[in-house]
Amino acid sequence: MQADQLSREFHFTEDDFLIIKDLIYKRAGINLAISKRDMVYSRLSRRLRANKLRTFQQYLALLNDPKGDEQQEFVNSLTTNLTSFFREAHHFDILKEFLQDRKTPVKIWCCAASTGEEPYSIAMACAEHYQSFRPPVEIWASDLDTKVLAKAEKGIYSFDRVERLSDQRLKAFFFRGKGDNLGLVKVKSELQDMIRFFQLNLLDKRWPFNEQFDVIFCRNVMIYFDKPTQRNVLTNFLPHIKDDGLLFAGHSESFPQASDLFTLRRHTVYTKAR
Numbered sequence: 001m002q003a004d005q006l007s008r009e010f011h012f013t014e015d016d017f018l019i020i021k022d023l024i025y026k027r028a029g030i031n032l033a034i035s036k037r038d039m040v041y042s043r044l045s046r047r048l049r050a051n052k053l054r055t056f057q058q059y060l061a062l063l064n065d066p067k068g069d070e071q072q073e074f075v076n077s078l079t080t081n082l083t084s085f086f087r088e089a090h091h092f093d094i095l096k097e098f099l100q101d102r103k104t105p106v107k108i109w110c111c112a113a114s115t116g117e118e119p120y121s122i123a124m125a126c127a128e129h130y131q132s133f134r135p136p137v138e139i140w141a142s143d144l145d146t147k148v149l150a151k152a153e154k155g156i157y158s159f160d161r162v163e164r165l166s167d168q169r170l171k172a173f174f175f176r177g178k179g180d181n182l183g184l185v186k187v188k189s190e191l192q193d194m195i196r197f198f199q200l201n202l203l204d205k206r207w208p209f210n211e212q213f214d215v216i217f218c219r220n221v222m223i224y225f226d227k228p229t230q231r232n233v234l235t236n237f238l239p240h241i242k243d244d245g246l247l248f249a250g251h252s253e254s255f256p257q258a259s260d261l262f263t264l265r266r267h268t269v270y271t272k273a274r
């Protein structure tokens, strides 16, 4: 037995890791490197405890039960949801520029919305651009992870999540909690009304809509996918983005292998290839 196994609550073998790696790849496209083994152990140990199980074998058997709810919990446990308000701030300036003279209503899809900071930032940028709490914009916000979507819909955050925002934005778009809610903020309902949240797996062959969007935000999720999966997702975007629409990617994401599908226009901003 390896030294790290001795101090562990549950026995966790390389085979267990490889089965889990395969399952999450098939279910979510997430490509786990071997270096993520400890992270997988620690996140899934919580699921073993929650289900009162004693071994990873029992847990893997539970995942095979087609009637059980554990598959979604499994996916929720293995997604990485790091995000922040106005992350990669230059994208929001480019968005505002793009909105100039744009035919309305403008449709924007944020397809890895996590806990909501990104779609709310889009909503704030649109409200600022149109100087209105009812801008002619529809924002669709999806994610695979049901837990983060529930948090996003609530729109409640701890104050440290928003402390970098300007006083003007804080005042315009958030309520500050008092009493029991001290230390929390809630986004104003007008902002929430601009966004439609729903669950969607980017890996699904067909998505449940025929919309064509002016803008797709797909940031910091492709980084978890391998190149063939990235290409499949980009191919699936094509019918859902207007010819002159914009695709925003994350700061460390680039798609040179898919230059026949999308052309880089500015730093991490793409349009459909002609």
Ligand SMILES: C[S@@+](CC[C@H](N)C(=O)[O-])C[C@H]1O[C@@H](n2cnc3c(N)ncnc32)[C@H](O)[C@@H]1O
Binding pocket: 027, 028, 029, 030, 079, 080, 081, 082, 083, 084, 087, 111, 112, 113, 114, 115, 118, 142, 143, 144, 145, 148, 200, 201, 202, 203, 218, 219, 220, 221, 224, 250
């Ligand atoms: C690191 S967060 C990025 C959040 C946000 N886009 C940003 O840039 O701040 C990645 C998000 O992608 C979601 N995700 C992972 N695999 C997915 C898939 N197959 N389909 C849809 N969303 C997925 C995760 O649940 C997570 O919330």
